[in-house]
Amino acid sequence: MGNKPSFGETDLPCPQPRQFPMLLWLLLLLILPPGRDQSGVTPKAFLLLNPPWSTNFHKDEVTLTCRDSLSPAQGDIYWYYNENLLNKKSEEIQIHKTGYYKCKTQRSSLSDPVHVDFSFDKLILQAPHSVFEGDEVVLRCQAREEAKEKRFYRNEIQIQSNFTLQSVSMNNDKYHCTALVRGFWTWNKEISKHLMIQVQELFSPPMLIASPSSPTEGSPVTLKCETWLPPQRSHIQLQFCFFREDKALGKCWSSSPELKLPTVWSEDAESYWCQAESVTPPIRKRSLRSQLYVQRIPVSDVTLEIQPPEGQLTEGENLLLICSVAKGTGTVTFSWHREGTVRSLGRKTQRSLSAVLQILTVKESDAGRYYCAADNIHGPILSKLIRVTLRIPVSRPVFTLTSPRMQAMVGDVVELHCESQRGSPPILYRFYHENVTLGSSSVPSGRAVFKFSLTADHSGNYSCEADNSLGVQRSDRVILSVTVPVSHPLFTFSPAVPQAVAGDVLELRCEAQRGSPPILYWFYYKNVTLGSREAPFGGGASFNLTLMAEHSGNFSCGADNGLGIQHSEMVILSIIGPPSNKTTLITEGVTAGLLSILGLAVTAALVCHFRTQRNSERLSTTGTPSYSPREFKEPSRTSNTNPQEPLDPVEPQPVYNNVNPGDSDLVYSEIWSTQHTNENSANSPRKHWEDKEPTVIYSDLKKAYPDDSTEQASIVDSDLEDAVENYENVPCILSALDS
Numbered sequence: 119m120g121n122k123p124s125f126g127e128t129d130l131p132c133p134q135p136r137q138f139p140m141l142l143w144l145l146l147l148l149i150l151p152p153g154r155d156q157s158g159v160t161p162k163a164f165l166l167l168n169p170p171w172s173t174n175f176h177k178d179e180v181t182l183t184c185r186d187s188l189s190p191a192q193g194d195i196y197w198y199y200n201e202n203l204l205n206k207k208s209e210e211i212q213i214h215k216t217g218y219y220k221c222k223t224q225r226s227s228l229s230d231p232v233h234v235d236f237s238f239d240k241l242i243l244q245a246p247h248s249v250f251e252g253d254e255v256v257l258r259c260q261a262r263e264e265a266k267e268k269r270f271y272r273n274e275i276q277i278q279s280n281f282t283l284q285s286v287s288m289n290n291d292k293y294h295c296t297a298l299v300r301g302f303w304t305w306n307k308e309i310s311k312h313l314m315i316q317v318q319e320l321f322s323p324p325m326l327i328a329s330p331s332s333p334t335e336g337s338p339v340t341l342k343c344e345t346w347l348p349p350q351r352s353h354i355q356l357q358f359c360f361f362r363e364d365k366a367l368g369k370c371w372s373s374s375p376e377l378k379l380p381t382v383w384s385e386d387a388e389s390y391w392c393q394a395e396s397v398t399p400p401i402r403k404r405s406l407r408s409q410l411y412v413q414r415i416p417v418s419d420v421t422l423e424i425q426p427p428e429g430q431l432t433e434g435e436n437l438l439l440i441c442s443v444a445k446g447t448g449t450v451t452f453s454w455h456r457e458g459t460v461r462s463l464g465r466k467t468q469r470s471l472s473a474v475l476q477i478l479t480v481k482e483s484d485a486g487r488y489y490c491a492a493d494n495i496h497g498p499i500l501s502k503l504i505r506v507t508l509r510i511p512v513s514r515p516v517f518t519l520t521s522p523r524m525q526a527m528v529g530d531v532v533e534l535h536c537e538s539q540r541g542s543p544p545i546l547y548r549f550y551h552e553n554v555t556l557g558s559s560s561v562p563s564g565r566a567v568f569k570f571s572l573t574a575d576h577s578g579n580y581s582c583e584a585d586n587s588l589g590v591q592r593s594d595r596v597i598l599s600v601t602v603p604v605s606h607p608l609f610t611f612s613p614a615v616p617q618a619v620a621g622d623v624l625e626l627r628c629e630a631q632r633g634s635p636p637i638l639y640w641f642y643y644k645n646v647t648l649g650s651r652e653a654p655f656g657g658g659a660s661f662n663l664t665l666m667a668e669h670s671g672n673f674s675c676g677a678d679n680g681l682g683i684q685h686s687e688m689v690i691l692s693i694i695g696p697p698s699n700k701t702t703l704i705t706e707g708v709t710a711g712l713l714s715i716l717g718l719a720v721t722a723a724l725v726c727h728f729r730t731q732r733n734s735e736r737l738s739t740t741g742t743p744s745y746s747p748r749e750f751k752e753p754s755r756t757s758n759t760n761p762q763e764p765l766d767p768v769e770p771q772p773v774y775n776n777v778n779p780g781d782s783d784l785v786y787s788e789i790w791s792t793q794h795t796n797e798n799s800a801n802s803p804r805k806h807w808e809d810k811e812p813t814v815i816y817s818d819l820k821k822a823y824p825d826d827s828t829e830q831a832s833i834v835d836s837d838l839e840d841a842v843e844n845y846e847n848v849p850c851i852l853s854a855l856d857s
Contacts, residue, residue, distance in 0.1 A: 161186055163226035164349065165219065170246035173235045173313065175262060180234055183210050184221035187349050193224035241265070241308035243295045250351055251320040252399030255283040259295035259310065266305070268297040288317045321345045321356065324394040324405040332411040332496065339379045341367075343392035343405065355397045362390050371395070384448070387412040387495045409451075409495075416496035417446030422454075422489055422504050432509045432588070437480050439463075441490035441501065442472040450494045457487040457503060482510050482540055512541030515584040517593035521572075525601045527681060530572045536582035536593065537565030548583040551576065572600050604633030607677040609686035612660075617692045620667045628675035628686065629658025640676040640683075643669065667695050 166183040174180060184195045190209060197204040197211055198220040204211070213219065218231040232247060244258040259268040270277050272291050277283075292312045298305040324345040333339050343358045359370040360377045368377055375394075379386075389407040396402075424431075425438040441452045452473040454463040464475040477484060485508045491498035518535045526532060534556070536547045547566035548558040559566040566582075579595040611618075612625035626648075628639045635656035641648040641663075651659035663669070672688040 161226050161349075163191075163221055163223050163229035165221060165229055165232045165247075167232070167234070167247045170248065171244040171258070172233065172247040173237060173242050173244050173311075175242065175260070176236050176238050177214065178236060179212050179214050181210055181212055182219055182221070182232075182234075184223060184229070185349070186223045186226035191223040191225070196222045198222075198228075237311070239308075239311065240299055241295070241297055241310045243270075243293060243310040243313045245293070245313055245315050247316075248318070248350060249286060249315055250318050250348070251287060252396070252401045253286055253317075255286050255315060257283065257293065257295070259297055261297055261299045261308065264300040265297040265308075268295055270295045283315075286315060286317050288319070290314060318348065320351060320354065320396060320399075320401050321347050321394065321403070323403045324358075324392055326360075326390060326392045326405040326408045328390070328408060328410055332413055333382050334413045336381055336383065339382050339410065341377045341379065341390060341392070343375045343377075343394055345375075345394050345403070356394050357397065358395075359393045360390065361392065362386075363388050382410065382412060384412045384414070384495070386410060409493075411495040411497065414495050415445070415447040417443040417450055417492045417494050417499050419444030420490060420492045420499045420501040422501040424488070424504055424506060428505065429507060431480065431506065433482060433511065434479055437477040437484070437506065439475040439477065439488060439490065440472060441475070441492060443492045443499070444471075446471065446492065446494050448494045450492050451498075453491045453493075453498070455489055455491065456484075457489070463488075480508060482508060484508065508542070509588060510540055510542045511588035512538040512545055512584040512586045512591050514538070514591045515547070515582055515593045517580070517582045517596055519580060519596050519598055525680070526572055526598060527601050527603065528572055528574055531569055532572060532598070534568040534570075534580065534582065535565050536568075536584065538584040538591065541584065541586050542588065544586065546585045548585075550581050550583070552578045574600055574602055576600050599634070601634040601679070601681060602632055603681040604630040604637055604677040604679050604684050606630070606684045607639070607658075607675055607686045609673065609675045609689055611673075611689065611691065616690070617694055618665050619694050620665050620669075622665050624663050624665050624691075626661040626663055626673065626675065627658060628661075628677065630677040630684065633677065633679050634681075635679065637677055637679045640678070642674045642676070644671050645674075665693055667693050669693050 163184055163186045166185060168181040168183065171180075182197075184191055184197070194207045195209055197206045199213075199215070200217045213234060214236060216234065216236045218233050220229050220231050222228045234247075240263070241259065241261045244260055245255060249255055257270055259265075259270065271294050274292075292314050294312045295310045297308055299308045300306075322345050324343045327342045327344055329340045329342065330337075341360055343360065345356070347354055347356070355373070356375075357371045357373055358375050358377075359372070360367045367379075387410055389409050391405050391407045393402060393404045421442050423440040423442070425440070426435070431437060439454050441454060443450060449467055449469050450471070450473075451465065451467040452475075453465045454475045456463060463477070466473045466475070475490075485506055487503040487505050489503050490501045493499065515536050515538045519532060520535065521530050521532045523530065534549050536549065538545060543562045544560050545566075546558060546560045549556040549566075549568045556570065557568050559568065570576075577598060577600045580598055581595045582593045584591050584593075607628045607630040610627045612627055618624055626641050628641065628651075630637060633656070636652055636654040637656060637659075638650060638652050639659040639661075640650045641661045648663060649661050651661055653659045670691060670693040673691055674686050674688045676683045676685045678684070
């Protein structure tokens with residue numbers, strides 16, 4: 119005989135203090151009629167929906183029917199809504215609220231809850247509530263308004279079938295649909311919520327039962343393939359087939375769930391199993407393998423030994439499980455198990471009193487309590503439990519940093535957490551800032567915590583290290599940026615003058631000496647915001663302002679980097695209006711004389727054209743007329759803010775001063791005088807000019823002082839007839855102006 123699995127194949131139970139007698143267990147299974155569960159209690163009630171959809175629109179109404187079989191329920195019916203008993207006793211109720219519903223009859227236990235949803239959505243996907251394996255499921259994509267272009271999706275993939283799913287299975291697929299729904303103006307695309315169709319078993323996996331379970335050699339055995347159909351599908355026809363190892367026994371696919379073996383012998387002690395299949399739809403299920411026992415001298419005193427011994431096994435090494443028996447005859451089947459798992463770790467059938475199972479490269483999940491079983495057809499005998507522990511090197515720790523706010527600030531107390539998800543205790547944790555040790559902590563389990571108060575120097579990389587003497591692991595680095603609030607900013611003007619002239623462009627400068635970037639600067643005039651500028655990398659910011667006369671007053675700025683705004687001190691600025699219309703002609707001459715470049719150009723022109731002339735002569739060679747001082751007149755531009763009130767013309771007279779060519783300190787200038795109105799031109803929205811004859815003055819300008827007024831300008835008139843030989847006419851300036 120070869121290696122054969124024992125009864126129950128690989129699914130042996132964990133050892134219990136007392137085992138349930140096998141014969142009594144089989145007896146309970148046989149006497150329980152279909153429709154009762156294995157505990158022998160009354161069958162469970164079930165709910166029917168009409169219409170059958172579990173998802174409906176708000177204000178729809180659904181009828182629930184409570185049944186304990188296909189026949190109407192008898193007696194009072196108890197209804198529950200969200201675990202609350204309803205004051206309803208009839209077999210059917212109408213519902214219109216979303217929630218979980220259950221019911222119970224006098225002949226049944228409480229039904230499974232059924233969730234019915236009444237949705238406010240514009241588009242819903244409907245599927246029937248009661249769906250079994252192999253059913254054809256009709257999906258409905260319903261909209262409150264007119265809809266078109268409906269599409270159905272399974273697990274986010276569009277399916278070919280638009281309405282019907284053929285032969286559904288228990289695979290937890292998610293479905294939804296989309297459609298274009300008519301809106302007020304246009305068609306809008308709507309997406310339904312995802313729906314998971316709860317597919318129920320058409321029938322339970324069969325269980326193979328041998329009666330008797332431990333026959334003596336030569337006696338008959340009856341095999342029964344037992345399963346149950348739900349009341350809703352009790353009309354389904356099932357057929358059965360029995361197998362010994364992989365060979366069919368008798369006529370396959372019989373409508374009878376039982377097969378009788380006339381006699382069994384020790385060589386028949388092999389594994390048996392069965393299959394059950396529904397005719398329509400074709401759903402096939404098989405039982406677990408069961409070993410048929412033929413009585414022999416049973417094994418006894420089963421023991422389990424492990425190598426290496428307890429406490430010396432390190433993760434990654436190999437583990438040996440040695441299972442031995444003191445007595446037993448024939449072929450013995452050994453199996454190894456870990457507590458808490460159903461399936462065995464391994465199985466060996468051989469004619470010996472011991473067997474060895476090797477587990478290669480043990481992992482942390484292999485730790486636990488182990489036992490083995492030995493069987494020679496009289497039933498498995500279990501060993502005592504032996505605990506297997508592993509020394510596990512630490513895993514790469516997880517490093518986290520927590521602060522009392524989203525952006526850490528100077529003075530905050532932060533916590534550094536370090537934890538290895540696996541590793542044998544105790545574990546020593548070390549904390550690092552830029553690879554410099556901050557501190558360490560040894561913990562028997564869980565995570566280590568290190569706290570400290572932040573300073574501006576604490577920005578940088580942080581990490582931790584875990585060590586349990588089986589290896590050192592370093593965490594990933596975490597970057598911490600410590601935010602510094604902005605200081606009070608310094609507000610300045612450029613140019614830095616207490617007074618400015620209307621029309622000038624003034625640069626407003628605001629800068630906080632400290633603070634983490636980015637910094638947003640605000641500029642204020644009399645507490646009214648002029649504008650803002652951002653300094654993404656720190657430093658200051660500037661704001662250019664074109665000054666007007668009304669800009670006299672207090673200026674300031676504010677700085678903010680998200681941790682609170684700080685304001686500068688106020689700076690007072692006085693605005694001087696444009697030059698007055700009543701300024702004298704001499705002041706304008708002084709101002710023009712200060713323009714050195716223009717003065718030098720004029721002087722050069724005078725010397726060029728009239729070096730030797732001393733009398734008022736006319737130029738005949740160039741075609742430009744000569745003017746005597748008395749004859750000289752040029753058009754002038756006079757400001758008149760009120761065009762309806764014309765100004766009286768002014769008759770300026772040419773005035774000459776002696777020109778001393780030998781005086782190098784003299785500067786020649788031509789002064790134009792224009793007549794303005796008495797109104798302030800700076801406040802006038804527009805200027806109107808009229809051509810008037812100018813007054814031309816030749817003057818010597820020794821020096822110009824800021825404090826000189828128009829009254830201090832020196833204009834010396836001389837007798838033209840007496841000093842005519844001492845003058846040089848300067849007509850080239852007038853030509854230049856004429857051009």
